[in-house]
Amino acid sequence: MRVLAALGLLVAALFAASLLVGPAAMGLGPSLRALVTGEGEAVVLVMREIRLPRALLGVMVGAALGLAGAAMQGFLRNPLAEPGLIGVSPAASLGAVLALQTGVAAVWAPALPLAALAGAAGAVALLFVLAGPRGGALTLILAGIALSALAGALVALVLNLSPNPFAAMEIVFWMMGSLADRSMLHVSLAAPFMLVGVVLLARTGRGLDALTLGEDAASALGVSLERLRLQVVIGVAALVGAATAVAGAVGFVGLVVPHLLRPLVGARPSALLPAAALGGAAVVLAADIATRLIAPDRDLKLGVLTAIVGAPFFFRLIWSMRRGME
Amino acid sequence: MGRRAGAGKAGGALPPARPVAPAASLGIFRSKRTWLAALGVCLWAGAAGAGPQRVVSVNLCTDQLAMMLAAPGQLVSVSHLASDPRSSVMVAEAAGYDANRGGAEEVYLMRPDLVLAGTYTARASVELLRRLGVVVVEVPPASRLADVAEQLRIVGAALGQGARAETLVAEFEAGLAALRIRTDAPVRAAMYYPNGYTTGAGTLADEILSVTGFANVGAAAGVTGGGILPLERLVMAAPDLVVTSAPYPGASRSEEILAHPALVAVRGAAAAAMVSDAEWVCGLPQILRAVAGMAAAHRAIRDAVQVTRADGE
Numbered sequence: 189m190r191v192l193a194a195l196g197l198l199v200a201a202l203f204a205a206s207l208l209v210g211p212a213a214m215g216l217g218p219s220l221r222a223l224v225t226g227e228g229e230a231v232v233l234v235m236r237e238i239r240l241p242r243a244l245l246g247v248m249v250g251a252a253l254g255l256a257g258a259a260m261q262g263f264l265r266n267p268l269a270e271p272g273l274i275g276v277s278p279a280a281s282l283g284a285v286l287a288l289q290t291g292v293a294a295v296w297a298p299a300l301p302l303a304a305l306a307g308a309a310g311a312v313a314l315l316f317v318l319a320g321p322r323g324g325a326l327t328l329i330l331a332g333i334a335l336s337a338l339a340g341a342l343v344a345l346v347l348n349l350s351p352n353p354f355a356a357m358e359i360v361f362w363m364m365g366s367l368a369d370r371s372m373l374h375v376s377l378a379a380p381f382m383l384v385g386v387v388l389l390a391r392t393g394r395g396l397d398a399l400t401l402g403e404d405a406a407s408a409l410g411v412s413l414e415r416l417r418l419q420v421v422i423g424v425a426a427l428v429g430a431a432t433a434v435a436g437a438v439g440f441v442g443l444v445v446p447h448l449l450r451p452l453v454g455a456r457p458s459a460l461l462p463a464a465a466l467g468g469a470a471v472v473l474a475a476d477i478a479t480r481l482i483a484p485d486r487d488l489k490l491g492v493l494t495a496i497v498g499a500p501f502f503f504r505l506i507w508s509m510r511r512g513m514e
Numbered sequence: 515m516g517r518r519a520g521a522g523k524a525g526g527a528l529p530p531a532r533p534v535a536p537a538a539s540l541g542i543f544r545s546k547r548t549w550l551a552a553l554g555v556c557l558w559a560g561a562a563g564a565g566p567q568r569v570v571s572v573n574l575c576t577d578q579l580a581m582m583l584a585a586p587g588q589l590v591s592v593s594h595l596a597s598d599p600r601s602s603v604m605v606a607e608a609a610g611y612d613a614n615r616g617g618a619e620e621v622y623l624m625r626p627d628l629v630l631a632g633t634y635t636a637r638a639s640v641e642l643l644r645r646l647g648v649v650v651v652e653v654p655p656a657s658r659l660a661d662v663a664e665q666l667r668i669v670g671a672a673l674g675q676g677a678r679a680e681t682l683v684a685e686f687e688a689g690l691a692a693l694r695i696r697t698d699a700p701v702r703a704a705m706y707y708p709n710g711y712t713t714g715a716g717t718l719a720d721e722i723l724s725v726t727g728f729a730n731v732g733a734a735a736g737v738t739g740g741g742i743l744p745l746e747r748l749v750m751a752a753p754d755l756v757v758t759s760a761p762y763p764g765a766s767r768s769e770e771i772l773a774h775p776a777l778v779a780v781r782g783a784a785a786a787a788m789v790s791d792a793e794w795v796c797g798l799p800q801i802l803r804a805v806a807g808m809a810a811a812h813r814a815i816r817d818a819v820q821v822t823r824a825d826g827e
Contacts, residue, residue: 230750234776288767
């Protein structure tokens with residue numbers, strides 16, 4: 189509980205910082221007054237239409253990725269399960285890019301998160317079939333690499349064939365993610381799907397706890413593995429799909445956050461889920477603030493920072509796994 | 515279609531709708547190029563005597579200059595961008611020529627005795643053509659309105675059509691002088707393109723603004739050449755006129771910013787909104803149409819302000 193409260197405070201502080209950091213130099217007082225009261229034309233526009241959606245999406249995308257990572261690691265009982273790393277986010281990107289380039293998303297806006305969700309769901313289902321709850325790290329990583337490479341290549345192909353000269357430049361966005369210049373439209377587009385994902389995954393806590401004892405023990409405790417799997421697949425797909433549709437594929441959040449927090453909440457997946465959601469929100473908010481501080485006018489991608497922080501974690505993880513095998 | 519964007523960039527004059535336009539930041543380089551191009555033309559013209567008979571152009575801007583200046587039958591092929599209404603003002607004329615995509619092999623097989631290219635045209639293709647013995651004249655991109663005359667003269671000299679070039683130069687300079695608006699109270703305008711790209715000081719677009727009585731918000735924000743102006747800073751600047759680009763077909767996240775609620779609000783609050791088009795891309799005499807459009811916008815805003823003041827009194 190104390191961990192959750194501390195994380196909650198951290199997220200609140202970073203959310204406030206995200207609202208107050210930006211290229212337009214505005215005083216602290218006027219900014220907050222404009223945000224709350226809606227008085228003062230340009231400042232209100234900046235606060236309510238540019239910074240607020242960006243900060244909200246930071247929380248939403250981060251929480252979604254952290255939660256999805258924790259749930260996947262719990263279900264697969266494998267510390268390497270991470271949406272970005274094993275191809276779920278790239279597959280969601282592919283879905284989103286297809287919805288945008290076919291023009292479906294322009295006709296019916298929810299088609300964008302739905303297509304991303306479909307891509308993510310396909311990837312998660314495929315991974316679970318290939319790796320399964322019993323599958324080892326090797327199968328998971330091999331399947332994930334193949335899936336990432338394929339989805340990434342198809343995203344690049346679709347964007348290269350687009351009649352829009354800017355589309356091909358956006359390969360980086362769909363691989364690395366960014367929250368720059370998003371609007372409230374994106375918030376409202378992603379929110380319902382994320383809510384579904386959170387509700388579904390919140391109900392998996394008991395099942396995931398039981399699963400730590402092994403599949404047989406979990407079945408004996410009355411946990412339906414089939415149902416649990418379905419919940420995790422749809423929950424993860426809804427979260428990752430919605431996050432990717434509006435912010436691109438942000439990697440490493442789902443890997444780093446559960447690892448950092450696991451020692452703090454004990455090994456129980458049910459306790460890790462809410463902590464990972466808050467931790468993910470904090471990481472993405474911090475990374476997004478950093479993109480604005482390091483290169484304010486370059487649209488530095490979120491994934492650049494999360495990868496810089498995340499990749500060393502991955503190395504450490506591999507190192508400790510090797511030591512465990514010897 | 516990365517190729518299209520690349521070709522547009524190579525197209526020379528600061529292309530307003532393109533995300534990157536390095537031209538203007540290379541001022542010194544540019545003038546040196548001009549000098550070299552002029553020297554090349556002189557040497558070549560001296561050696562050959564009469565004008566070239568099979569000219570191929572591989573750059574959007576030289577395409578259009580050549581179509582204006584060449585004698586019938588002299589120009590064989592222009593680039594495929596010349597028939598794209600989003601970047602070319604001479605689509606109808608371009609239909610009368612074979613289109614090329616600028617590849618060295620394709621161009622060489624047309625057996626040209628002169629190739630016109632931009633200084634940013636695919637370097638590898640230009641170098642290869644030169645090694646194959648083809649004469650290539652490179653025309654630097656325009657970053658000032660004065661470059662329009664200079665480019666007409668370079669291409670005119672290369673084609674052996676100097677007299678025709680001088681006629682067009684005289685027309686252009688007279689037209690520009692007639693449109694120029696001098697004012698002590700410039701109206702603040704912002705150019706805003708996909709990815710938050712704006713054109714600042716030292717660009718063709720900036721000069722169009724300044725000769726029509728506008729102050730460029732991008733230049734005031736410290737952008738030189740092309741660069742990013744964060745949406746927040748555009749909102750805070752609250753310009754009186756916003757010039758944006760027409761969207762391309764097919765979706766892109768880069769262009770989503772043009773529909774961002776904050777930009778829509780800024781455009782709504784501004785006195786006028788304009789859309790830049792093919793006339794803004796190259797330094798051609800037709801750029802006067804863009805200048806005329808901006809001059810009309812300036813007068814409309816000024817009249818509107820006077821009406822409001824009269825109402826207030």
